Amino acid sequence: MRRLSDAVLIVAIALSGCASAPEARAPRIAAADTADAAGFASMRALVPDIRMEIRYAGTHNFVGTRIEGYEAPECYLLRPVAQALARVERTLREAGRRLLIYDCYRPVRAVAHFMRWAGDARDQARKAEFYPELDKSRLVPQYIAERSGHSRGATVDLTLLRCDAGGSCMPMDMGTGFDYFGELAHTDSPNATPEQRGNRHALRAAMEREGFRNYPDEWWHYTLAPEPSPETAYDFPVR
Template sequence: MRHALWLLAALAVPVGPIARADEAPPLSPARTANEAGLVDIRTLAPDIAEDIKYAGSDNFVGAPVDGYLAPACLLLKPAAEALAHVEHELHAQHQRLKLYDCYRPARAVAHFVRWAGDLSDQRTKAAHYPELDKRALLGDYIAPVSGHSRGATVDLTLEQCDARDTHCSPLDMGTDFDYFGTRANTESPQVTATQHANRERLRAAMEAGGFRNYAMEWWHYTLTPEPTPRQIFDVPVH
């Protein structure tokens, strides 16, 4: 997603002195995407595929998430440019990216935390955490601060298109997006050889563009180094 607080240890990115993992980074005073320096990826990659999950109800919360006023992918300009380059390079192989989430407002993360604390709401258990007790999600999978709120992290998959690039289908990655469990780990031994190979294809394409995978989630990538590693945003997505 990712909801893990700060993620820097998992990403192993040397960015110099940072706040402790239990300290929230400062919130930007920006009130609009323009003030925050966030751009819509489609201004750079007009045909990129999107299925922005948190703008609708097809997600682990089961409802539109706070802060998502439109199904759009916003990113800081350096991250958007890097992602557009990855998309362009994939076209030569008749492949493309499909985006599930990009910049995530801090208020959306707060919505996740409230949902995780409501143990009576089990509507999405079968699809998103079938092997876990919901009480295990808060802390292990959902934390009060997300790297997505820094504007350089994306959740996505890889699609294979036909020879004319007319019809594209997502590759089988072994789990759906936002599956809570070890099978979603990028190197999970629980997936088939084909599913693992598909994850590696995605990782190779993203790493070539300067993005690094979060090992707990095959879909989660962050541009490294991040443009704003010590600041989060809360402007709405629209």
């Protein structure tokens, strides 16, 4: 049986979500208007050759357009979170693997953009790739919600790369793409193949060693636990 504190932690992580999972209480929005003012660190500054594919800064995402607040394809996290993620990357490299980051800090205005999209039943342009088995009306609140843990600067979306001796890296097979809304993206989905579940578990093990915990409905979604500032969200743009 899990200790009570473990059970509480699991519930807290399940509420940290993304696209976003629902949260019980709205955090305050900090007045900081830059990453430096908010105490955030750039992953590119900590790990200059970190692999990133920041989806919301472009058009390859479930909305189909650049998301408000993403002015550049950069990854910012609260400094202790960024430092923990850098340690994950260093350890993985010793085993011929690396991280590929899809999203980090997400401004509050970006989450509002998601909600407007979710409320527009006419816009189904990206259904085939991102939610083929679900009616769009069912995406809220399990996958998209009014508040996101990403806005607190302690949550990251990512996958694993396998690299050869020459430094060429390819994404490992996780069974779905990033931001696939549906049961197959659940970390322990019985419909994923044994290889896909093994790859997901390898990512989970690497992240857990540095204190990150997975949101079980999304194999790519991790939050540092305990969060450095769970009561505070941010809205400065990603630049």
